[in-house]
Amino acid sequence: MDCFRSLAGFSVSAIAVFIFLSSLQFNCTEAYDALDPNGNITIKWDIISWTPDGYVAVVTMYNFQQYRHITPPGWTLGWTWAKKEVIWSMMGGQATDQGDCSRYKTSPPHCCKKTPSIVDLLPGTPYNQQIANCCKGGVINSWAQEPNNYASSFQLSVGAAGTSNKTVKPPKNFTLLAPGPGYTCGPAVVGKPSKFVTPDGRRVTQAMMTWNVTCTYSQFLAQKTPTCCVSLSSFYNDTIVPCPTCTCGCQNNDTNPGSCVNPNSPYLASVVNGPGKNSLTPLIQCTRHMCPIRVHWHVKLNYKEYWRVKVTITNFNYRMNYSQWNLVVQHPNFDNLTQIFSFNYKPLTPYSSINDTAMLWGVKFYNDFLNQAGPLGNVQSELLFRKDKSTFTFDKGWAFPRRVYFNGDNCVMPPPDAYPHLPNAGSRVRFSILVFFITSLTFFLFE
Numbered sequence: 001m002d003c004f005r006s007l008a009g010f011s012v013s014a015i016a017v018f019i020f021l022s023s024l025q026f027n028c029t030e031a032y033d034a035l036d037p038n039g040n041i042t043i044k045w046d047i048i049s050w051t052p053d054g055y056v057a058v059v060t061m062y063n064f065q066q067y068r069h070i071t072p073p074g075w076t077l078g079w080t081w082a083k084k085e086v087i088w089s090m091m092g093g094q095a096t097d098q099g100d101c102s103r104y105k106t107s108p109p110h111c112c113k114k115t116p117s118i119v120d121l122l123p124g125t126p127y128n129q130q131i132a133n134c135c136k137g138g139v140i141n142s143w144a145q146e147p148n149n150y151a152s153s154f155q156l157s158v159g160a161a162g163t164s165n166k167t168v169k170p171p172k173n174f175t176l177l178a179p180g181p182g183y184t185c186g187p188a189v190v191g192k193p194s195k196f197v198t199p200d201g202r203r204v205t206q207a208m209m210t211w212n213v214t215c216t217y218s219q220f221l222a223q224k225t226p227t228c229c230v231s232l233s234s235f236y237n238d239t240i241v242p243c244p245t246c247t248c249g250c251q252n253n254d255t256n257p258g259s260c261v262n263p264n265s266p267y268l269a270s271v272v273n274g275p276g277k278n279s280l281t282p283l284i285q286c287t288r289h290m291c292p293i294r295v296h297w298h299v300k301l302n303y304k305e306y307w308r309v310k311v312t313i314t315n316f317n318y319r320m321n322y323s324q325w326n327l328v329v330q331h332p333n334f335d336n337l338t339q340i341f342s343f344n345y346k347p348l349t350p351y352s353s354i355n356d357t358a359m360l361w362g363v364k365f366y367n368d369f370l371n372q373a374g375p376l377g378n379v380q381s382e383l384l385f386r387k388d389k390s391t392f393t394f395d396k397g398w399a400f401p402r403r404v405y406f407n408g409d410n411c412v413m414p415p416p417d418a419y420p421h422l423p424n425a426g427s428r429v430r431f432s433i434l435v436f437f438i439t440s441l442t443f444f445l446f447e
Contacts, residue, residue, distance in 0.1 A: 044194060055163070061176075075138040085160050088109050091155040092131040097117065134153055138152070191212040226248050226410075227248065227292055228291055228406040229291045232420060235299060236423070260290060292315065295406060311360070325369075327359070341381050394422055
């Protein structure tokens with residue numbers, strides 16, 4: 001509503017420009033997720049002790065997003081120092097660039113850059129360089145999917161920073177790449193000092209000072225085109241509704257050669273393993289939709305008391321294996337979900353009293369790893385729903401999902417008028433008359 005209030009006093013031409021931009025899906029609520037309204041990444045900067053020229057701090061990132069996680073190659077955290085601070089040493093993380101430390105004649109600091117960029121250490125780091133919640137290659141799982149592994153921490157010793165609560169200044173302009181753009185971070189705010197419990201649980205210590213930074217995600221900032229799409233089919237209609245053409249881009253070998261790869265190409269292996277194989281840029285199998293991920297929802301069977309759905313997730317990206325993937329589906333019958341096969345399930349209730357949203361993810365060591373494009377690049381499961389006679393119907397697309405997310409990104413649905421529909425009443429009447437005529441003829445012939 002605030003976006004529209006701000007239009008007051010604008011000229012007609014300015015309002016026209018605003019409407020045009022809105023049609024390009026650029027709007028004020030782009031970072032707001034209705035299915036996870038409180039989701040964010042919170043950074044806590046805890047000063048745990050003072051040093052002769054600064055302090056020692058533990059920085060922890062908490063992923064409070066229910067279904068969006070940080071995937072390989074992991075997070076990169078940056079900021080701008082308020083004064084002329086340096087990082088003397090670090091544990092559990094490292095700066096990617098030391099910067100110019102020439103003014104220090106002996107024992108140069110770990111990093112002298114005004115705008116350092118910090119990354120997590122890799123698994124297998126020696127124990128004397130680790131702290132709790134570190135060394136996972138920058139991967140942080142979502143809060144709902146793995147609540148015991150939703151944080152990442154590192155420790156740093158900061159010099160030339162001030163040695164008391166009155167002289168120390170918080171860093172500014174925090175940035176978070178996870179691993180690409182998408183997060184916008186607010187300013188550091190002084191918060192209630194954090195408390196820490198010793199491993200034996202018998203003593204509680206308290207931070208000298210705590211700053212909190214909140215980062216929120218916007219799919220529009222993360223990528224300019226969608227990353228996934230949804231296709232539909234049903235047992236009662238032969239029509240398979242594909243993902244819309246050019247959903248995530250178009251095949252255009254004239255202006256963008258190599259924009260996709262044909263799976264039957266004899267040069268497939270050389271392209272996949274060639275230059276840029278470690279790039280974050282997707283290498284997509286040539287399809288009509290050109291999306292890295294397709295989710296297919298098939299209404300499979302209809303029983304007297306139940307109905308059954310098959311869900312298939314297919315990876316068309318030759319450069320990406322999705323570990324710890326998840327799917328979020330919104331459908332009104334999830335409050336009557338009876339059984340799910342080979343996927344984990346958790347209800348999401350952003351509006352508490354309405355249970356119409358489900359989070360699905362793979363079973364550990366079985367199908368929680370979605371391989372890159374190829375014969376093994378898919379996972380699937382089936383869902384069994386109990387019918388609620390007051391609401392259940394196959395008419396008007398009711399059996400298909402309202403919204404689908406893959407790894408936290410909203411997938412493009414087909415247009416509603418393309419959904420598989422029930423045979424119309426006229427077809428059923430004509431079919432019944434034909435059956436009656438054949439039955440009658442048979443009766444007279446064999447009478």
